Amino acid sequence: MRALVWHGTQDIRCDTVPDPEIEHERDAIIKVTACAICGSDLHLYDHFMPGMKNGDIMGHETMGEVVEVGKGVNGALRKGERVVIPFTIICGECDQCKRGFFSVCERSNRNKHVASKAFGHTTAGLFGYTHLTGGYAGGQAEYLRVPFADKTHIKVPDSLTDEQVLFLSDILPTGWQAVVQCDIEPTDTVAIWGAGPVGQMAVRSAVLLGAKQVVCIDRVPERLDMARAGGAITIDFSQESVISRLNELTGGKGPEKCIDSVGMEAHATATIDSMYDRAKQAMMLETDRPHVLREMIYVCRPAGTISIPGVYGGLLDKIPFGALMNKGLTVRTGQTHVNRWTDDLVRRIDEGQLDPSFVITHRVGLEDGPEMYRTFRDKKDGCIKVVIRP
Amino acid sequence: MRYEGERSRRRGHPDEATDRLARGLGWFSIGLGLFELAAARSLTRNLGLDGQEDLVRAYGVREIGTGIGLLAAEDPAPWVWGRVAGDVLDLATLATGLHGRNRRLDNLTIAMAAVAGVTALDVVCAETLRRETRRPLRPLADYRGRTGYPKGIRASHGAARDLDVPRAFRTPDALRPYAA
Numbered sequence: 001m002r003a004l005v006w007h008g009t010q011d012i013r014c015d016t017v018p019d020p021e022i023e024h025e026r027d028a029i030i031k032v033t034a035c036a037i038c039g040s041d042l043h044l045y046d047h048f049m050p051g052m053k054n055g056d057i058m059g060h061e062t063m064g065e066v067v068e069v070g071k072g073v074n075g076a077l078r079k080g081e082r083v084v085i086p087f088t089i090i091c092g093e094c095d096q097c098k099r100g101f102f103s104v105c106e107r108s109n110r111n112k113h114v115a116s117k118a119f120g121h122t123t124a125g126l127f128g129y130t131h132l133t134g135g136y137a138g139g140q141a142e143y144l145r146v147p148f149a150d151k152t153h154i155k156v157p158d159s160l161t162d163e164q165v166l167f168l169s170d171i172l173p174t175g176w177q178a179v180v181q182c183d184i185e186p187t188d189t190v191a192i193w194g195a196g197p198v199g200q201m202a203v204r205s206a207v208l209l210g211a212k213q214v215v216c217i218d219r220v221p222e223r224l225d226m227a228r229a230g231g232a233i234t235i236d237f238s239q240e241s242v243i244s245r246l247n248e249l250t251g252g253k254g255p256e257k258c259i260d261s262v263g264m265e266a267h268a269t270a271t272i273d274s275m276y277d278r279a280k281q282a283m284m285l286e287t288d289r290p291h292v293l294r295e296m297i298y299v300c301r302p303a304g305t306i307s308i309p310g311v312y313g314g315l316l317d318k319i320p321f322g323a324l325m326n327k328g329l330t331v332r333t334g335q336t337h338v339n340r341w342t343d344d345l346v347r348r349i350d351e352g353q354l355d356p357s358f359v360i361t362h363r364v365g366l367e368d369g370p371e372m373y374r375t376f377r378d379k380k381d382g383c384i385k386v387v388i389r390p
Numbered sequence: 391m392r393y394e395g396e397r398s399r400r401r402g403h404p405d406e407a408t409d410r411l412a413r414g415l416g417w418f419s420i421g422l423g424l425f426e427l428a429a430a431r432s433l434t435r436n437l438g439l440d441g442q443e444d445l446v447r448a449y450g451v452r453e454i455g456t457g458i459g460l461l462a463a464e465d466p467a468p469w470v471w472g473r474v475a476g477d478v479l480d481l482a483t484l485a486t487g488l489h490g491r492n493r494r495l496d497n498l499t500i501a502m503a504a505v506a507g508v509t510a511l512d513v514v515c516a517e518t519l520r521r522e523t524r525r526p527l528r529p530l531a532d533y534r535g536r537t538g539y540p541k542g543i544r545a546s547h548g549a550a551r552d553l554d555v556p557r558a559f560r561t562p563d564a565l566r567p568y569a570a
Contacts, residue, residue, distance in 0.1 A: 183561040204538045210548030221402040222529035229537045238391060238404045303565055353549045358538035380399040382531025
């Protein structure tokens with residue numbers, strides 16, 4: 001089959017690789033009908049996340065048709081069924097899965113000893129996202145092997161198109177969980193850093209959950225346009241002070257809820273802390289550039305909540321923990337517990353409350369995938385979300 | 391900061407790379423200026439330009455001024471052109487030493503090559519900025535109609551207030567509004 005394969009920093013190719021096979025009785029094989037490039041794939045593309053190996057297949061936003069099931073799937077999936085595959089692989093049986101904390105499944109990461117060394121304890125296995133999370137082949141391919149397939153799937157109704165449901169795999173529940181864990185009150189101002197795909201979903205989620213005011217911060221003009229279309233007030237951080245504007249919008253008190261949908265590769269401009277991060281990163285003394293995190297802690301209203309769906313990889317420097325502590329902020333974060341939210345989200349899409357396909361800007365075949373990584377990374381041609389049809 | 395122009399595939403985006411280059415040239419200017427001020431005598435001696443110390447010091451002051459302008463200005467473009475003009479002056483001054491009596495001709499040639507290289511960088515930076523705009527143009531793609539709400543934003547605002555937020559995701563009770 002053909003697949004998008006990682007060969008090194010900024011080197012992804014469309015290669016022919018062996019077809020996946022059933023390796024375990026709980027596996028299934030999916031014929032991929034649609035997949036997408038995620039913002040977090042760019043952390044791998046730029047090699048900010050450690051743990052990739054030459055030959056790894058990319059991709060964790062995938063859907064398709066079941067073509068083969070193992071004996072242990074026990075009727076939970078049948079050939080021909082249409083499914084979206086969540087980016088987190090879940091066993092459904094461990095303590096964490098039983099409590100609904102699927103992204104920290106205790107069994108699905110087959111390299112849990114590595115994750116335990118890095119994080120203290122293992123987290124769930126992920127598709128196409130480093131050997132730290134299991135080294136599983138990703139879904140930017142013609143076929144995908146789904147481990148624990150009896151649990152790791154989302155069935156979707158035929159009444160909805162691929163493009164309406166594909167993002168149940170990651171960005172929609174990620175934006176949704178980021179807002180849900182802020183526990184929105186009707187009087188809240190929600191500030192969302194980053195108008196990429198997750199930020200766009202967070203804007204819509206905050207509107208759906210009834211926030212009084214939603215503010216979105218970015219500097220890419222077409223992304224700000226899209227955020228405004230979703231009901232957000234926008235701040236272009238290349239044009240104005242984020243802190244001054246947020247204080248102005250909240251009577252000087254700051255937003256109650258702050259969401260970081262940027263993560264480790266913040267592109268701040270001429271701030272001292274961002275120059276410091278770049279210098280330290282160049283000397284390999286810091287893994288992440290946490291400018292957004294610092295800004296959120298500074299501007300968030302005391303006793304407010306900070307929610308972090310943006311991906312961070314390692315060691316962060318100069319976090320104003322004194323401000324965090326003295327302001328009594330609540331920090332909520334984590335990879336998304338996808339299956340916890342998807343039944344509800346499928347219903348909301350079906351009822352017409354939301355259509356996530358609004359975010360798609362580019363549709364290509366697998367062979368154009370490598371070029372689209374560059375276009376997406378460089379934000380060329382108005383690129384916000386790429387859907388690939390293998 | 392300037393914004394990418396009409397012909398760019400990133401029309402309307404801030405051009406951070408060129409801005410960084412311009413600010414980098416600003417730091418270079420300040421460094422060179424300080425060196426010219428502090429080591430004018432040794433500089434002229436090694437280039438075979440004895441007697442030009444005051445001129446070199448004046449150029450040092452010019453470099454520092456241009457550098458500060460580049461770092462402080464919102465739009466670096468005029469200051470980069472200022473650097474190009476300064477480069478021409480530097481080259482012209484160095485050219486006065488191009489004669490057979492100069493025993494430091496080798497050093498002078500190397501210095502002229504270095505100044506020519508920096509001049510090329512300055513010209514590339516200035517030309518890039520010239521093609522760009524001071525205010526962002528409308529982006530290539532128009533996403534102003536992409537709401538994501540098939541029934542409109544009014545119908546969707548608050549439509550999910552029926553969500554029963556799981557206990558683990560709620561604001562801790564201790565942080566909820568307190569009523570005596």
